[in-house]
Structures are given as structure tokens and as C-alpha cells.
Amino acid sequence: MTDAGRQRLDALMARGSALLGSEVAILCGAMSWVSERNLVSAVSNAGGFGLIACGAMTPELLDAEIAGTKALTTRPFGVNLITMHPQLFDLIAVCAKHAVTHIVLAGGLPPKGSIEAIKDAGAKVICFAPALSLAKKLHRSGVNALVIEGMEAGGHIGPVATSVLAQEILPELASELPIFVAGGIGRGETIAAYLEMGAAGVQLGTRFVCATESIAHPAFKKAFLRANARDAIASVQIDPRLPVIPVRALKNAGTEAFTAKQREVAQMLDEGKVDMGQAQLEIEHYWAGALRRAVIDGDVENGSLMAGQSVGMVTSEEPVADIIATLVREAAGALASRRELA
Numbered sequence: 001m002t003d004a005g006r007q008r009l010d011a012l013m014a015r016g017s018a019l020l021g022s023e024v025a026i027l028c029g030a031m032s033w034v035s036e037r038n039l040v041s042a043v044s045n046a047g048g049f050g051l052i053a054c055g056a057m058t059p060e061l062l063d064a065e066i067a068g069t070k071a072l073t074t075r076p077f078g079v080n081l082i083t084m085h086p087q088l089f090d091l092i093a094v095c096a097k098h099a100v101t102h103i104v105l106a107g108g109l110p111p112k113g114s115i116e117a118i119k120d121a122g123a124k125v126i127c128f129a130p131a132l133s134l135a136k137k138l139h140r141s142g143v144n145a146l147v148i149e150g151m152e153a154g155g156h157i158g159p160v161a162t163s164v165l166a167q168e169i170l171p172e173l174a175s176e177l178p179i180f181v182a183g184g185i186g187r188g189e190t191i192a193a194y195l196e197m198g199a200a201g202v203q204l205g206t207r208f209v210c211a212t213e214s215i216a217h218p219a220f221k222k223a224f225l226r227a228n229a230r231d232a233i234a235s236v237q238i239d240p241r242l243p244v245i246p247v248r249a250l251k252n253a254g255t256e257a258f259t260a261k262q263r264e265v266a267q268m269l270d271e272g273k274v275d276m277g278q279a280q281l282e283i284e285h286y287w288a289g290a291l292r293r294a295v296i297d298g299d300v301e302n303g304s305l306m307a308g309q310s311v312g313m314v315t316s317e318e319p320v321a322d323i324i325a326t327l328v329r330e331a332a333g334a335l336a337s338r339r340e341l342a
């Protein structure tokens with residue numbers, strides 16, 4: 001890595017790093033069951049920015065997880081909250097109690113008053129923007145930063161590729177507020193490219209799953225190490241009346257089970273046993289349970305192996321610090337070689 005490349009990288013990341021309070025503007029995206037105190041603190045200690053995945057946690061569990069993370073790092077980290085959580089405002093209050101500095105709101109547009117509640121508590125609020133129009137709306141609502149995430153990503157995904165979202169949103173809004181690009185990033189060269197397009201930083205998930213510090217079950221990690229990009233496929237919606245947010249995961253028996261689950265829920269909807277909201281919640285609970293079975297119990301056949309297309313670039317279990325150092329070296333190298341060509 002040349003000094004010139006690293007200096008250019010630091011300069012391109014300066015806005016993102018300043019917003020996060022980290023050395024480099026690389027977020028480890030919140031991953032339910034995976035992003036708990038050990039991985040989150042390891043990422044922040046290594047100079048990146050860790051995020052606790054609150055998922056379906058109760059306020060009490062989140063309280064304990066934040067306290068546990070604080071015991072492992074003095075560096076800043078954030079909390080990712082799902083907007084449809086029935087106790088969203090209680091969770092925001094728990095974050096406020098711990099003076100959490102950054103909250104990411106995921107899973108849909110933030111409900112009325114949530115952005116204000118976070119800002120009143122003195123934290124910065126970061127939201128996902130699935131399209132340019134919504135990015136502008138969120139900017140007007142006063143969010144401090146945005147994440148744009150493409151369909152290459154692991155977990156719940158939108159319909160548009162990262163490369164297209166980046167082209168649509170960065171030229172319009174990157175000068176107005178910091179934007180982090182997520183989805184399909186496995187190497188530093190790509191980080192350099194998005195930074196040069198105006199991104200303030202990046203968010204990676206899949207690349208961190210096999211970190212030594214990640215508590216994911218050895219069988220879960222092994223599945224990642226074996227998989228190629230084409231194994232990480234998006235779930236298919238089988239009933240047009242039941243809008244299911246697609247989930248990208250490694251193909252296994254659980255993929256088939258999800259199709260069966262959708263049929264079951266669609267039938268409950270037909271029979272009037274549940275309304276649409278309950279039907280969608282059933283589906284979300286299914287995912288949370290299936291992901292837990294794979295990540296924690298190691299049931300890689302029937303559980304959900306949420307993974308992004310960058311999974312083919314995950315080739316070994318290594319410490320978080322090494323992953324971040326590799327990404328930084330690759331990004332700085334790419335930037336340095338462009339300067340030499342200029």
C-alpha cells in the first residue's frame with residue numbers, strides 16, 4: 001500500500017469517518033444473531049464501525065447487549081432497529097439511556113416521530129433509502145446519513161442492483177449528506193470505486209460473517225466458505241396477494257420450506273384466519289427463527305443461510321482486523337494505481 005493511496009482513501013472517507021467517529025468509514029451491517037457484542041466490538045476496535053442487530057429483541061435484551069458491547073470496546077458503535085418493531089420507541093429509549101451515538105433504522109420508512117426521538121436523545125440517525133425519491137424525502141426529514149443497499153446483499157433485499165442505485169442516488173445527493181453504499185462489496189477496489197463516485201463510506205455484511213470473532217456456528221461459516229456467488233439466491237414470492245420481501249440466502253432445504261410456509265400463510269389469509277399485517281409478521285417471524293437455527297444451532301440444512309452474492313469472496317476465517325486491513329490495502333492500492341496512470 002502506498003502512502004499516496006492511503007492518503008487518498010482517508011480523504012475520500014473523511015466525511016464518513018467523521019460522522020461515525022471511526023478510523024475508516026466501513027460499517028459492518030447489522031446481521032440478526034451474528035451482529036452481537038463480540039463481532040460489533042471487534043469491528044469497532046479494529047477501526048471500523050460495528051452495529052448491533054436488535055431484530056426482534058425485547059428492550060431488556062437490547063439493554064443487556066449494549067451494556068455487554070460497551071464492556072468490550074470504548075470506540076463508537078451503533079444499533080440497528082427495525083422500524084416495524086412494536087416497541088420501537090422503547091428501544092430508542094434504551095439506546096438513549098446508554099447514550100448510543102448512532103441508530104440505523106431498517107425495514108421501511110421510519111414511523112412518525114422516530115427520527116425526532118432519536119435526535120432528541122442526541123444520537124445520529126441513519127436510514128436505508130431504496131430509491132432516489134425516498135432518499136430525498138429522508139434527507140428532508142432530517143436524517144444524518146443514508147445507506148443505499150442493492151439486491152446483491154444478504155438478508156432482506158430490494159429489487160434494484162447496488163450499481164444502479166449508486167448511479168441514481170450518489171450524483172444527486174452525495175454532496176448534500178453522507179451516503180454509505182452496501183450490497184455485493186467483497187473487495188477494497190470496489191470500495192474505492194464507490195468512494196470516487198461520491199459515497200462517504202460502505203457497509204458490508206457477508207464479508208464479516210466468517211470473522212474469527214463472529215459467534216456464527218462453525219457449520220454456518222463452513223457453508224459460507226464453500227459457497228459461490230450463484231449459490232446466494234433471492235427467495236421467490238409465490239402468491240401475488242402476499243407481498244413477501246425477498247431474502248437472499250444460500251440455497252438449501254430451508255429454501256423449499258419457505259415456499260411451503262408461504263403457501264400455508266396464504267391459505268390462512270384465504271380462510272380469514274389472519275389479516276395481511278399478521279400474515280406478513282408470520283413470514284418475518286419465520287425468517288428470524290430460521291436464521292437463528294442456522295447461525296446459532298448450526299442447522300445449515302433447514303435453517304436460513306442468509307448471504308450476499310459476495311459470499312464467493314469469503315475464503316477463510318480470519319480476524320476482523322485482518323479483514324479490514326485487507327479491504328483498506330486493496331482500496332488504497334486501487335487509488336494509488338489510478339494516480340500513477342493519471
Ligand SMILES: Cc1cc2nc3c(=O)[nH]c(=O)nc-3n(C[C@H](O)[C@H](O)[C@H](O)COP(=O)(O)O)c2cc1C
Pocket residue numbers: 028029030031032034053055080106107149152153154155156182183184185203204205206207305306307308309310
Ligand atoms: C446473515 C445476514 C443477516 C442480516 N440481518 C440483517 C438485519 O437483521 N437487519 C438489517 O438491517 N440488515 C441485515 N442484513 C444486511 C446487512 O446488514 C448488510 O447490509 C448486507 O449484508 C450488506 O450486503 P453484503 O451482504 O453484500 O455485504 C443481514 C445480512 C446477512 C448476510
